[in-house]
Amino acid sequence: MPLGVAMLSMLEPDMLRLIIAGFLILYGGFFTLRSSLPRLERPTPVVDVLVGFFGGILGGAASLSGALPTMWCAMRPWPKAETRAVLQPFNVCVLALAAIVFALKGTYTTQTIIYGAVALPTTMIFAQIGIAVFKRLTDNQFRRLLIAMMLVSGLILMARVVMG
Numbered sequence: 001m002p003l004g005v006a007m008l009s010m011l012e013p014d015m016l017r018l019i020i021a022g023f024l025i026l027y028g029g030f031f032t033l034r035s036s037l038p039r040l041e042r043p044t045p046v047v048d049v050l051v052g053f054f055g056g057i058l059g060g061a062a063s064l065s066g067a068l069p070t071m072w073c074a075m076r077p078w079p080k081a082e083t084r085a086v087l088q089p090f091n092v093c094v095l096a097l098a099a100i101v102f103a104l105k106g107t108y109t110t111q112t113i114i115y116g117a118v119a120l121p122t123t124m125i126f127a128q129i130g131i132a133v134f135k136r137l138t139d140n141q142f143r144r145l146l147i148a149m150m151l152v153s154g155l156i157l158m159a160r161v162v163m164g
Contacts, residue, residue: 003060004060005101017062022158027154037140037143037147065094069091070150
């Protein structure tokens with residue numbers, strides 16, 4: 001994550017967003033259209049570490065810590081609760097660390113803090129809705145939803161950059 005924050009000064013933000021959006025669209029589009037999803041059942045500790053490492057970099061650079069781990073977990077045959085148990089703490093830790101680093105660097109303005117305070121109630125409401133939906137989904141529906149959300153996220157990110 002600190003590497004991602006450090007890379008912010010060296011990267012063109014729109015180029016990073018376009019690359020990430022393209023990757024999300026390719027991944028989400030490809031697996032959304034497939035009738036069956038891959039099922040990686042064997043342990044892959046080296047790949048797991050690399051996914052976490054690059055997820056941390058993306059979290060620090062673009063607040064997208066969950067993109068790679070979500071893609072990776074969607075290919076695992078895990079029950080939805082196990083997938084969530086991996087993704088949720090990872091994202092919370094990476095994004096909390098990024099927030100702390102940005103605060104220590106003096107990045108936040110009063111306007112940024114106001115925007116965060118305004119967004120917090122809506123975030124909490126939709127988190128509760130997400131929990132209710134999560135409880136009703138089967139494991140396969142949850143995996144498909146993760147993949148579809150990658151596609152939608154990529155399309156929205158691409159549109160924001162292009163319409164900029």
